[in-house]
Amino acid sequence: MTDTARQENPVADAAAIDDQPAIRLINLTKKFGEVTVVDHLNLDIRRGEFFSLLGPSGCGKTTTLRMIAGFSDATEGTIVLGGEDVTSVQPHKRNVNTVFQSYALFEHLDVEGNVGFGLRRKGLDKSEIKRRVNEMLELVDLAGRASAKPRELSGGQKQRVALARALVNRPEVLLLDEPLAALDLKLRHRMQVELKEIQREVGITFVFVTHDQDEALTMSDRIAIMNNGLIEQSGTPEDVYERPRTKFAAGFIGTSNLMTGMHSEAVLTLESGLSIPLPGHPELTQGAAVSIAIRPEKIWMAEFDPGMVRIPGTVSATVYHGATTQYLVDVAPGVRLTVLEQNLARSRHDDRWTDGDTVELGWKPEHVVVIG
Ligand SMILES: Nc1ncnc2c1ncn2[C@@H]1O[C@H](COP(=O)(O)OP(=O)(O)O)[C@@H](O)[C@H]1O
Ligand SMILES: [Mg+2]
Structure with a gap:
């Protein structure tokens, strides 16, 4: 892309501009009839990165992924993969593979048959297929299950077969649409760690929808962070968590105490006064x-540092979570703040608070994020 073209197509996150990103989406738009579900999306995804599209159900994540894969036509805009405009290129000619939530394994084929499917279709010779399939089964820790049928496998194992089947084609980019959503919580946490390790090992760009x-x-x-077909903010996990730029970003990632008021002379006056x-x-x-x-x-809630902002409040509810306790504290009529305290072995303070207690809340000015 020329410099002029780049200026005409500013990306959402200017810092993300790379000479040749793995994926560049320019004004990507999808309409179903009159309804716009992906709205002039601009995004650069770097080579080799683990990139997540995060947003609530219905915000347009799957539609975006399907357009990148070529399963769905863009209404408007351009998709560039590895420097090549693929907007009108057939799905099987894009160097991209997709892993779906549903696994979509071939039930009549064993693990080896499933993983080698794409290579057989490409007409590779048998010994080469065997070598590459075995290499993938090692990678996803299924070396001993080559002749198992999908019905004999657990959910986590099926998901690893689906992953091996996609990776064996050595795509430039792997698209993953909520691949862990069907797994129970413990297994999901384990697969998160494994998937990240595998991504590091193979160095392929992952676009992960969740x-x-x-x-x-x-x-x-x-x-x-996606909302209503738009990207609200993109950045590192720390960026989006510590420095949310929109109310939606602040509320969707983690919990945030949001307060709106009039600013004057370094004081924010809320509606409640x-x-x-x-x-x-x-x-x-x-x-x-x-x-x-x-x-x-x-x-x-105690042992404040000098320079902290401090305001009084009344505890209205406490929720014990084991490692932490959550306090809901009323600081004005209609203004209730959530406070999370660690239950440390040696706490900053010995006593705990209960409903009705008068307390003081404090925070460091640098921990306040002003949202535009
Ligand atoms: N084929 C379709 N026809 C009409 N509307 C669709 C179609 N596919 C998706 N949508 C709508 O587009 C919106 C975004 O859907 P989707 O991309 O699946 O969201 P997500 O994956 O973020 O949950 C939803 O409102 C959905 O109902
Ligand atoms: Mg979806």
Whole structure:
């Protein structure tokens, strides 16, 4: 792509521009009738990265993935894979493979037959197929199950067969559509770690679709948060968690205390009349409406540091989670903040709070995120 073309097609995340990304989506749009489900999406996905598309059900993740794979035509826009415009290229001619949530294994074929399917269709010779299939079965830890039928396998094993079947083709890009959603929680956590290890080992670009924010945070090099066919924010897990840029991003990833008010002289005045000091933001306009977000774990309830913002409150509910306790604290009529305290062996304080207790909340000014 020429520099001029790039200027005409600004990507959502300017920092993501790379000389030749694995995938570049330019103004990618999908309409079903009058309904726009993917809305002028601009995105660069780098070579070799584990990239997640994260968003609620119905926001357009699967539709985006299907357009990248070529199973669905773009209404508008361009898809570039490895520097080549593939917008009108047939799916089987794109160097991309997809792993679906449903596995879609061939029930009548054994594991070896399933994994080698694509290679046989390409007409590779038998010894080469055997070598590559065995290599993949080693990779996904199924070397001993080559002659098992899918019905004899657990959910996690089936998912690994589906992964091996896609990776054996050595695609430039692997698309994964909620591949772990059908697994129970424990197995899902184990597969998250395994999948990430496999991705590192093979070095293939993974585009991973999920609605599970924990999954996206723990597995990804970068995440794009999608909402209503648009990308709200993209960045590293730390970027999107610590510095959400929109209310949606702040609320969808983790829990956030969101407060909106009028800003004046480094104070935010909420509708309820509560005044919250907001130091350290010279960029804010006087008299402008401003929203701020504070993560529950960034709010302290005791042993404050100098320089912290402190406001009084009343505990309205406590929820014990084992390693942590969640407190809901009323700081003004209609303003309830969530606070997460670690239950450490040697706590910062000995006593715990119960409903009705008067408390003080404190946070460091740098932990307040101002949202545009
Ligand atoms: N073939 C189709 N015809 C009409 N509407 C569709 C079709 N496929 C998806 N949609 C709609 O597009 C929106 C996005 O769907 P999808 O991409 O599957 O979302 P996600 O994968 O994020 O849950 C949804 O509102 C869905 O109902
Ligand atoms: Mg989907």
